[in-house]
Amino acid sequence: MAELLRRESGELFIEHNVFRVLDPEVMDDVHADFDETGLLVTVAGGAAVLCGTHIGTVHVTAETWSGAPPLDPGPWQDVAEMNLPWPGRRMEVWGAGYTPDEELPLAIPGPGAYRIRVSGRHRDHGEDRRAETDPMEQYLLQVWPAPHAPTTLHKATSALGARRRTEPRTGT
Incomplete structure (x- = not known):
């Protein structure tokens, strides 16, 4: 059974609808095509996550695991x-x-092959979050060592994700 190794949680200020999982030594601009999942894409030096919020704050919980976490x-x-x-x-x-x-920070034990799973909610509110009672966009990132496997879309119900999968466009 997989063990949770570390969990970090906090709010991130984002721009251009994206936050990144990356090596800080590879601070490259994200020009990614999210049309496969409408949520997640790998980029040079890491991965990028597509958000509904263009400029603002999202809540992120980042976890590292010893193996595949429960889905x-x-x-x-x-x-x-x-x-x-x-x-x-x-x-x-x-x-x-x-x-x-x-x-x-994410505690990754060393070089190798990993999987990243991203779960998101409140993605369709986008810039319409006007009242303090409107829910903040939330993400759960889970990373673990694993061999190469196909990209998997476990759940796809947001309008944002559907738009990006059916109307692919390059860039953020």
């Missing part, structure tokens, strides 16, 4: 997972990246 798509709108090759340096979750305290 519970019930409370989420969208759940996707894919391969994440990792060269063995630090892995962090980055929002807009203006200050060092905006990232969430």
Whole structure:
């Protein structure tokens, strides 16, 4: 049975509808095509997650596991997972990246083949979050060592994800 190794949680300020899981030494612009899952894509040096919020704050919980974590798509709108090759340096979750305290560290044991699963909810509210009672967009990132496997879309119910899968476009 897989064991949870570390959990970090916090709010990230994002721009351009994206936050990233990356090696901070590879701070490349994200120009990604999210048309396969409408949620998650691998990019140079990591992965990118598509959000409904263009500029604002999202809540992220990032977990590292010893093996595949239990899958519970019930409370989420969208759940996707894919391969994440990792060269063995630090892995962090980055929002807009203006200050060092905006990232969430992930404890990755070393270089190798990993999987990343991202679950998201409240993705369709986008910029319409006006009242304090409107739910904040939320994401759960789970990373674990695993051999190469096909990209899997476990759940796909958000309008945002559906638009990106049916109207593919390059870039964020």
